[in-house]
Amino acid sequence: MSGAAGPGRAPLPCAARAAAALQLPGxxxxxxxxxxxIDLRFPRGGAADVHEIVFKNFYTAFLSVRVQRxxxxxxRRWVTCLRDHRLMPSPHTEEGSxxxxxxxxxxxxxxxxxxxxxxxxxxxxxxxWLHFSIEELQVFPPAQKSPQxxxxxWLSQLxxxxxxxxxxxxxxxxxxxxxxxxQMWVLTEVIRARQAAARIGRFDVDGCYDVNLLSYT
Amino acid sequence: xxxxxxxxxxTIARIVRRLQGSSLHSQLERQARxxxxxxxxxxxxxxxxxxDFLKTSGWEKKLQNAVYSELNVFPSPCHPAAPPEHMKExxxxxxxxxxxxxxxxxxxxxxxxxxxxxxxxxxxRPVYAPKDFLEVLMNLRNPNYENGEQPSFRNHLGLIQVxxxxxxxxxxxxxxxxxxxxxxxxxxxxxxxxxxxxxENEHVRVGQKVLAEQDSAAAQxxxxxxxxxxxxxxxxxxxxxxxxxxxDILYYEQLKSNVIQYDLLVDSLIYKDVKLxxxxxxxxxxxxxxxxxxxxCFSRDTSVLExxxxxxxxxxxxxxxxxxxxxxxxxxYPPNGVIPFHGFSMYVAPLCFLYHEPSKLYQIFREMYVRFxxxxxxxxxxxxxxVSLCLLFETLLQTHLPQLFYHLREIGAQPLRISFKxxxxxxxxxxxxxxxxxxxDRILGYNSLEILAVLAAAVFAFRAxxxxxxxxxxxxxxxxxxxxxxKVMPLLQIFLFATVT
Numbered sequence: 086m087s088g089a090a091g092p093g094r095a096p097l098p099c100a101a102r103a104a105a106a107l108q109l110p111g112x113x114x115x116x117x118x119x120x121x122x123i124d125l126r127f128p129r130g131g132a133a134d135v136h137e138i139v140f141k142n143f144y145t146a147f148l149s150v151r152v153q154r155x156x157x158x159x160x161r162r163w164v165t166c167l168r169d170h171r172l173m174p175s176p177h178t179e180e181g182s183x184x185x186x187x188x189x190x191x192x193x194x195x196x197x198x199x200x201x202x203x204x205x206x207x208x209x210x211x212x213x214w215l216h217f218s219i220e221e222l223q224v225f226p227p228a229q230k231s232p233q234x235x236x237x238x239w240l241s242q243l244x245x246x247x248x249x250x251x252x253x254x255x256x257x258x259x260x261x262x263x264x265x266x267x268q269m270w271v272l273t274e275v276i277r278a279r280q281a282a283a284r285i286g287r288f289d290v291d292g293c294y295d296v297n298l299l300s301y302t
Numbered sequence: 303x304x305x306x307x308x309x310x311x312x313t314i315a316r317i318v319r320r321l322q323g324s325s326l327h328s329q330l331e332r333q334a335r336x337x338x339x340x341x342x343x344x345x346x347x348x349x350x351x352x353x354d355f356l357k358t359s360g361w362e363k364k365l366q367n368a369v370y371s372e373l374n375v376f377p378s379p380c381h382p383a384a385p386p387e388h389m390k391e392x393x394x395x396x397x398x399x400x401x402x403x404x405x406x407x408x409x410x411x412x413x414x415x416x417x418x419x420x421x422x423x424x425x426x427r428p429v430y431a432p433k434d435f436l437e438v439l440m441n442l443r444n445p446n447y448e449n450g451e452q453p454s455f456r457n458h459l460g461l462i463q464v465x466x467x468x469x470x471x472x473x474x475x476x477x478x479x480x481x482x483x484x485x486x487x488x489x490x491x492x493x494x495x496x497x498x499x500x501x502e503n504e505h506v507r508v509g510q511k512v513l514a515e516q517d518s519a520a521a522q523x524x525x526x527x528x529x530x531x532x533x534x535x536x537x538x539x540x541x542x543x544x545x546x547x548x549x550d551i552l553y554y555e556q557l558k559s560n561v562i563q564y565d566l567l568v569d570s571l572i573y574k575d576v577k578l579x580x581x582x583x584x585x586x587x588x589x590x591x592x593x594x595x596x597x598x599c600f601s602r603d604t605s606v607l608e609x610x611x612x613x614x615x616x617x618x619x620x621x622x623x624x625x626x627x628x629x630x631x632x633x634x635y636p637p638n639g640v641i642p643f644h645g646f647s648m649y650v651a652p653l654c655f656l657y658h659e660p661s662k663l664y665q666i667f668r669e670m671y672v673r674f675x676x677x678x679x680x681x682x683x684x685x686x687x688x689v690s691l692c693l694l695f696e697t698l699l700q701t702h703l704p705q706l707f708y709h710l711r712e713i714g715a716q717p718l719r720i721s722f723k724x725x726x727x728x729x730x731x732x733x734x735x736x737x738x739x740x741x742x743d744r745i746l747g748y749n750s751l752e753i754l755a756v757l758a759a760a761v762f763a764f765r766a767x768x769x770x771x772x773x774x775x776x777x778x779x780x781x782x783x784x785x786x787x788x789k790v791m792p793l794l795q796i797f798l799f800a801t802v803t
Contacts, residue, residue, distance in 0.1 A: 139383050144446055178467035179444070179683060183392050185381035213465065215446050221383070 096223040097133050101125045104207065104218045119210050121218065125203040135197040136227040138188040144217040145207040146176035150188070152195070153202040163204060166193040176211040190227075312379040317372045325549060326368050333361055360516065364545075367518035371543040374749055375673055377612055391614035393683045395444055431644040432726045435679065436461070436719070439689055442681070459711060460696030461718045466683055468694040470701065474756060475798055478748065480526040481791070483799050488528025489740045489791030502530075509533045518543055526747035528740055528791070535656040541746050542669040546662050554661035557599040564602075568636040572597045576647045585735050589654035593647050596664050600671075606638035609672035614682035640676070645723075648730040649675050652738050674751055678726050686751040691725050692718055694755040699762055702801060706766050715775035720782050721758040728754060729785075737790045757790060760797035764788070 107120040127133055132155040150167040167188060173181040190197055203224070209217040321327055334352050337343055343351040356362050380389045391397045440461045443449060447465060449457060457463070469477065481487065486501035496502075505527065512520050513536055521540045529537050539545070576593050580586045586593075600606070610617055617639025622631040650667050657663035677687045684690065699717055700707045710717050724732055728751070729741060744753050761782065762769065768781045 139381075141383075175467050178465050179393060180467045183388075183394060185384040185388065187381060187383075213448055215448055223383075 096139075096225055097127065097135075099125050099127050099224055101222055117212065119208060119212075121207045123205040123207065123219065123222070125205070125222065125224070127201060130201065132199040132201045133224075134226050135200050135203070135224055136190050137225040138203075139185070139221075139223045139225065140219045141185050141221040142172050142181065142183060143220050144173070144182045144214045145209055145219055146171070146173045146211065146217075147208040148172055148219070149206040149208075150193075151204045151206070152197065152200045153204075154196070155199040155201050161201070164195045166195045166197065168194065169208075176209065177213055309379060313373075316376070316379060317369055320372060321365075321368055324368070325547065326364060330356065330361055330365065333359070363516050367516070367540070367543050370518045375612070386611075390610075390612060391682050393444075396442070396614065396681055396683055396689075399438070399442055399681050432723045435643070435688075435726065436722045439681070439692060442689065458693075458696070459700060459707070460693070461716050462689060462693045462696060464683075464689060464693065466690050466693055468685075468690060468697050469752070471698070471798065471801075474752070478744075478753070478756075478794075478798060480747075481744070481794055481798060483795060486527060487791050487795070488530065488743075489737070489789065490795065492528075506530045506533070509537065513537065513540065516540065522747055522749070524747075525743050529743045531736075534739065534743070538656065538746060539662070539666060542666060542673070544662065544665045544669055546659075546665065550665055551661045554599065554664050557602055557664075558595070560602045561598045566601060566636060568601045568642065569598055571642055572601065572647070575642055575644060579645055579731065580647045580651050583648075583651070583731055586648075586651040586654070586731075589651060592654045592660065592663065593650055595660050596650050596667055597642070597647060599664055600668065601636045601638055601640070601642070603638050603668065604634070606640060606668065606672060607634060609676060610639060613676055613680055614684070614687075615676075615680040640671075643679060645727050645731075648727050652730055652735060652742070655735060655739070673749075674745060675728065677751060678728065688726065691751060691755040692722065694752060695721055695725070695758050698756065698759040702759070702797075703763055703766055706762065706769055709770055710778060713773055713775070713778070715772070715778040717762060719775070720779055721762070724758055724761075724785075725754045729757065732785045733788065733790065734786050737788065741790050753794070756797065757794060760793040761785065761788065763797055763801070764793055 102124045104121040104123045107118040107122070135152075138150070148167065148170045149165065150170075151163040151165050153161045153163055170188070170192075172184075172186060205219065205222075207217060207219060333356065337352055337355045340355070343355065353362075356365075377389065387397060440463075442462070442464050444464060447463075449463060458465075475482075479485075486505065488502070488505065491501040492498070509524060509530055510533065512524050513533060518540055521537050525537055525541065544550075572594070576590060576597070580593055581590050607617060617634045618641065619632050620635040622633075649671065650663075653663055653667055653670070657666055674686070677684060678691075679688065681687070681689060696707075696718055707717065728745070729738055733741065741753065741757065745751060765781055769778060772778045772781060
């Protein structure tokens with residue numbers, strides 16, 4: 086259920102109620118109204134800043150989002166932050182019907198700080214689809230500044246220059262060796278950073294394509 | 303959906319990653335290093351001077367062509383939360399409808415039947431023919447779509463019941479605007495009655511200039527009006543970004559040695575297919591040897607597996623006996639992941655008219671396959687996929703020739719049953735070769751296969767009068783059996799631009 090989060094981002098924990106279809110008073114049986122509502126609240130009545138909402142569409146054509154914000158005590162109002170956002174360009178056809186979408190802060194009409202509840206109003210005017218909903222709903226807070234990477238510890242440890250007793254001279258000069266080792270290290274880093282995408286191998290047969298060896302069951 | 307900035311940076315990152323390990327990258331580096339010896343490169347402005355040098359020596363153009371080719375082939379990046387199979391095919395029920403399981407079972411049954419000593423070709427049935435594939439497409443259903451019993455607007459009158467978005471004629475007119483009545487076309491304006499000064503000479507001159515510039519994007523735009531025969535081979539190679547470097551020739555030779563040394567079961571399927579289709583064709587029987595050379599190498603080429611990242615299909619996998627499920631003992635079978643179906647060799651045959659060097663012919667075919675032809679025999683919701691093409695054909699016919707459509711349906715001759723085999727083979731083997739190559743010019747120029755569906759509808763429109771009088775499927779097929787006298791471009795122009803809607 087989890088999508089790939091950006092670096093340093095984790096989705097906010099929240100509880101989403103399943104989509105409830107609009108019902109006319111007088112409770113008739115299943116007429117398909119084409120409007121459904123999903124309510125989302127943060128646990129323990131908490132509030133959070135919302136930066137991005139990510140979800141997977143399932144045949145919803147239009148989406149409106151309203152938020153309830155923590156504020157002065159009293160009856161809380163719902164504020165519309167997204168009005169009739171089109172998810173499917175042509176509601177009778179498949180385009181966009183199962184795609185992943187992101188709603189970002191700059192697309193919202195109102196402030197998204199200290200949000201206590203989110204309400205997603207889904208509309209699907211085409212009668213061609215049996216069900217519609219949105220899935221894998223995730224809410225992300227604004228990204229924190231990434232912390233300074235720690236330097237590898239060995240870089241910061243400066244070894245004191247020792248003067249070992251010089252051997253007979255059979256061993257190579259340590260200065261030369263260390264510069265050469267450093268060059269080799271730089272080369273390996275460069276090679277590791279540039280993995281070649283070009284194919285250098287050909288397909289190897291060595292008997293592994295023989296019919297008698299292969300089986301499917 | 304992605305917003306434009308992050309989408310662009312994702313695309314750039316992906317292209318850079320792909321080009322970084324390629325031979326073009328090392329050649330550019332080598333050129334840059336060589337240029338250091340030149341007097342005009344100065345140390346203070348090193349970066350700009352090298353960039354200018356690369357621009358004037360034509361290397362920047364090569365890089366542009368490579369980037370353009372990557373943009374054409376790979377789809378735009380998906381949302382970061384989307385799993386990789388979503389990028390290949392966003393609709394879940396189409397992913398589930400893939401063929402590999404049934405194909406593999408069918409191959410397994412055949413392995414058990416036949417002896418392994420010598421391939422007695424009579425024991426081989428082609429794995430599947432276009433008819434079988436059409437049956438699979440007809441049975442595609444979206445579980446969330448209301449296919450009620452009562453006829454309603456949701457039940458399509460044709461064979462395809464999947465509600466994909468297809469273009470209508472106004473949209474097609476806009477997309478194919480270069481085919482309009484006011485624009486010169488090869489295939490129309492180069493006929494004997496039209497003096498060549500009007501269009502043909504100028505067009506050839508522009509073509510030679512495009513070739514001299516070596517610009518892929520310009521070539522793709524140019525080819526929309528048709529390609530002069532003399533320039534076609536080079537222009538197609540430019541659009542597909544094939545340069546026939548020594549390492550490409552070496553790769554082809556390696557594949558050839560693999561063919562000579564090792565035997566594959568798929569070879570028998572290829573032999574049978576070539577014997578049944580291309581060898582019986584008046585135009586292509588002379589190329590039988592070329593076809594074997596190309597197709598046998600093609601089935602051993604593992605670089606074709608790369609196209610499965612953006613194809614909705616998955617290559618069939620097989621395991622060494624006894625080690626089912628262990629990944630180290632898995633191989634893709636055949637090595638290129640593509641099981642040839644009946645008629646597969648017809649994708650190669652027209653190209654033999656253009657290219658005589660086997661290695662270049664091979665590369666052109668491989669590139670055309672991984673860009674276009676694979677869509678014609680895999681199930682996907684892509685606008686150029688065969689499902690969309692079938693639906694586009696049926697919708698065009700229903701909208702603009704409703705009487706004909708109704709009549710054919712009433713006599714039990716659903717139009718798609720006749721035109722499906724044309725579209726699956728991209729009309730190869732049905733049209734005369736020069737007309738076919740003009741059609742394939744436009745496929746390359748517009749980077750989409752929709753023109754096949756439009757042509758199929760145009761053929762029906764052309765023969766509408768005869769078709770209204772038939773009373774059975776066999777008679778309808780007889781009316782449409784011979785397309786070899788048709789001229790492709792006038793049909794397309796009339797259908798798109800000159801029909802009263």
